[in-house]
Amino acid sequence: MTRKKRRAVxxxxxLALIGVASTLVLSALQTRVTFFMSPAEVAKAxxxxxxxxxxxxxxxxxxxxREADALNVFTVxxxxASLPVNYKGILPDLFREGQGVVAEGRMVNGVFVADTVLAKHDENYMPPEVASALKKNGHWQEQSGKQPASTPGT
Structure with missing residues (x-):
């Protein structure tokens, strides 16, 4: 076999090895990806x-x-649009009505059954996906970003 043929082989x-590796990585990622949706997007499709x-x-x-057997029922x-959510387990300490939440799970008979619930961690934080969905629907109120004036001597 000549040198050129060996190099071509x-x-x-x-290239074949790179193709196989890419295929394996993409197929593994496809099964692990979870998409974000707002209640309005779920209502549409x-x-x-x-x-x-x-x-x-x-x-x-x-x-x-709160219902029997540690079942928590709430609406997101x-x-x-609004969507009922069922979550069996202990909710995060910062979970409360009127606050941002991200729940991960599946739709079952028109109800979102969550296996993970994440609550907003402070008054200024909103998960980027939630903020963009609220902005898209025209329900986002921008924070002024101004610090409150401090009083003298504090």
């Missing part, structure tokens, strides 16, 4: 019950209830 084998996704928005006022809204 090595290049072809290297309900995802397949087998599809896991993240639901984000605000916990609707007056919607939170983006002020354009």
């Amino acid at each position: 090595l290049i072809v084998m290297g 309900a995802p397949d019950p087998a599809t896991r996704f993240r639901l984000g928005g605000l916990v609707a006022a007056g919607s939170f209830k 809204t983006d002020n354009a």
